[in-house]
Amino acid sequence: MGELLKVEDLIKSYSTGKNEFKALKGISFTVEEGEFVLLYGDSGSGKSTALNIIGGMDRASSGKVIVYNRDITSYSDKQLNEYRRNYIGFVFQSYNLINNLSARENIMLVSGKDPDVADKMLEEMGLKDRADAFPTELSGGEAQRVALARAMAKSPAMLLCDEPTGALDYDNSRRVMQAIKRLNRESGITVLMVSHNLAFLPIADKVIKLKSGWIESISENDSPISVEELEW
Ligand SMILES: Nc1ncnc2c1ncn2[C@@H]1O[C@H](COP(=O)(O)OP(=O)(O)O)[C@@H](O)[C@H]1O
Numbered sequence: 001m002g003e004l005l006k007v008e009d010l011i012k013s014y015s016t017g018k019n020e021f022k023a024l025k026g027i028s029f030t031v032e033e034g035e036f037v038l039l040y041g042d043s044g045s046g047k048s049t050a051l052n053i054i055g056g057m058d059r060a061s062s063g064k065v066i067v068y069n070r071d072i073t074s075y076s077d078k079q080l081n082e083y084r085r086n087y088i089g090f091v092f093q094s095y096n097l098i099n100n101l102s103a104r105e106n107i108m109l110v111s112g113k114d115p116d117v118a119d120k121m122l123e124e125m126g127l128k129d130r131a132d133a134f135p136t137e138l139s140g141g142e143a144q145r146v147a148l149a150r151a152m153a154k155s156p157a158m159l160l161c162d163e164p165t166g167a168l169d170y171d172n173s174r175r176v177m178q179a180i181k182r183l184n185r186e187s188g189i190t191v192l193m194v195s196h197n198l199a200f201l202p203i204a205d206k207v208i209k210l211k212s213g214w215i216e217s218i219s220e221n222d223s224p225i226s227v228e229e230l231e232w
């Protein structure tokens with residue numbers, strides 16, 4: 001398996017009045033194709049900032065983000081748009097579904113795929129019977145799995161998840177985590193997931209710990225466990 005992502009000395013600073021605040025102070029790591037990588041750290045440590053830059057939704061102040069040997073930090077807005085569309089599936093804590101579209105239509109709109117593909121993705125998420133449901137009729141866990149189906153429908157190179165279980169109760173968190181892990185293991189999709197939940201550490205192939213904009217540690221896990229084995 002080859003290297004999919006290489007982050008090199010990534011810095012993100014915000015100017016707050018006459019001061020400068022560095023949300024990322026120079027972080028470097030790599031992600032291999034097919035890996036399940038967890039970006040872990042306290043609130044405010046820079047996890048979302050890093051994920052948004054990697055996903056082409058925000059721009060770095062300096063450093064490189066190399067995806068399949070191309071540095072996306074040098075991309076124009078148009079190139080970044082294409083990069084997001086063609087390479088990235090994004091799942092947010094807040095689902096971000098479109099409320100006046102059904103589950104099926106949400107998937108079709110974002111992926112540009114036909115209803116059959118949408119229905120197949122929903123079936124994979126255990127939501128075969130919910131295709132016509134609107135977001136407000138779905139439980140949090142169902143809504144998040146529709147969001148996952150939507151992110152996956154375009155077969156992205158990388159699935160980026162920002163606290164995907166942050167708004168869910170225990171049972172729904174388990175279901176969503178199982179779905180993400182299954183996509184990783186069975187479809188070989190590379191996952192970069194942000195969480196501050198310590199419990200998730202044992203299921204990842206690699207854990208990158210962030211602290212105040214720095215990488216505190218990177219650890220590889222030779223025998224990650226399944227979500228079924230996980231208790232929290
Ligand atoms: N647009 C912004 N302007 C100024 N500071 C920001 C902005 N976005 C994020 N930050 C700051 O950057 C730090 C990291 O934020 P974030 O990446 O969202 O952390 P995490 O996702 O780990 O909780 C925080 O201190 C946050 O307040």
Ligand SMILES: [Mg+2]
Pocket residue numbers: 047048049162
């Ligand atoms: Mg965050």
